[in-house]
Amino acid sequence: MSEDLRPLGDPGSDAFRVDAYPFYLLNRAVGRYNVVIETELRAIGIDIPTWRVLMILGEQCPLPIAQVARLAVINISTMVRIVERMAKAGLITTAPSQQDGRATDLHLTDKGTQTLTAARAKTAPLYRKLIRGISAEDFSKLLSLLDLLHDNLE
Known part of the structure; x- marks a missing residue:
């Protein structure tokens, strides 16, 4: 023990x-x-907040800006500036939500999808280095413990 x-x-x-x-x-x-x-x-022309948004939209798209902000752990006013910058760079587009006309949905563009692919290729070697020596069981437990810490803060 x-x-x-x-x-x-x-x-x-x-x-x-x-x-x-x-x-x-x-x-x-x-x-x-x-x-x-x-x-x-x-090296591929993006920053960490852009990477977070791309990863989230890469899993599910479109999503309302407020939901992306929550998932990316970015406050909404900062998220609005990130969205403006990403739209200007041609990585995403915005449109009124079809489910809620008061909300704005974010959509990945072809350029956004290509940038996400490039970012995944750039970050994958670091991820593999980070998990080296961690068993599948320990990795699963780590994820569960991090979720528990998060849930306990709710």
């Missing part, structure tokens, strides 16, 4: 240790990932 490190991750504890605080460790990993991935994405 392993030591219970949860009390050490409690910022209210006198025994608190930053290396046992999951959100510090998550931010450290994401920060490093963003530095590395940004270099790859800039």
Whole structure:
């Protein structure tokens, strides 16, 4: 049985240790990932927020701008600026939603689909490097634990 490190991750504890605080460790990993991935994405002319939007629309398209913002973890005012930039670059188009005329749907263009394909090719080697040494079981557990942390914040 392993030591219970949860009390050490409690910022209210006198025994608190930053290396046992999951959100510090998550931010450290994401920060490093963003530095590395940004270099790859800039080589094809996009940034991380554009990559997020492309990935989301690559799974399901069209989607309302508000839903894309939520899924991309981008506030709506920032999302509007990203959408304007992406539309100007020819990566997406916007149109009134057929389900709700008050909403604006985002659609990938052919150029957006091509850019998504290029971005996936650029980022795949890093992903493969990141998961190296992680078993299928541990990877599945990691995803479940991250979902649980997210759900506990709701």
